[in-house]
Amino acid sequence: MPKWHVVSGAIFSLLLVLLFDIGWASACLVFLSSVLIDLDHYVLYFASEKKLHPFDFWDWSIKRNLLWKKFSRRERDLHKRPHFLLHGIEVVLLLWILSLFFGFFFWIFLGFGLHICLDLIDNILFAYHPASKFSQIWTWHRNKKKKKVLR
Numbered sequence: 001m002p003k004w005h006v007v008s009g010a011i012f013s014l015l016l017v018l019l020f021d022i023g024w025a026s027a028c029l030v031f032l033s034s035v036l037i038d039l040d041h042y043v044l045y046f047a048s049e050k051k052l053h054p055f056d057f058w059d060w061s062i063k064r065n066l067l068w069k070k071f072s073r074r075e076r077d078l079h080k081r082p083h084f085l086l087h088g089i090e091v092v093l094l095l096w097i098l099s100l101f102f103g104f105f106f107w108i109f110l111g112f113g114l115h116i117c118l119d120l121i122d123n124i125l126f127a128y129h130p131a132s133k134f135s136q137i138w139t140w141h142r143n144k145k146k147k148k149v150l151r
């Protein structure tokens with residue numbers, strides 16, 4: 001749920017300020033990155049439904065999440081997993097490489113890293129395969145010959 005990403009991102013950013021004196025601008029970047037990474041869910045919604053309304057997006061997300069939770073492990077294995085384009089080791093590695101040249105990207109790297117770690121813990125707790133939030137290359141490879149989840 002987004003509220004846990006907001007709370008954990010705020011605490012993490014505050015700790016970075018208190019422990020490492022990173023400055024408030026950098027802390028804001030870490031915080032915003034840790035929350036706004038989920039905009040890829042919105043992109044997925046737009047690509048699927050061709051709509052932009054935020055309330056419809058929220059309803060759509062809740063329904064899909066509930067549907068997915070009703071699936072048995074076997075049913076989950078038969079269906080395609082969604083592509084969350086910003087969630088994955090590929091983007092995190094790219095941010096890390098960019099941070100070697102532009103320090104600005106390091107704070108986004110930290111925010112994305114925090115968010116993805118929390119998502120992975122969530123996936124493991126709900127017995128979902130964690131790779132769909134860990135690698136989009138894996139998701140693409142895995143989705144070959146799988147069924148699309150129907151609404």
Ligand SMILES: [Zn+2]
Binds near residue numbers: 037038115119
């Ligand atoms: Zn997420």
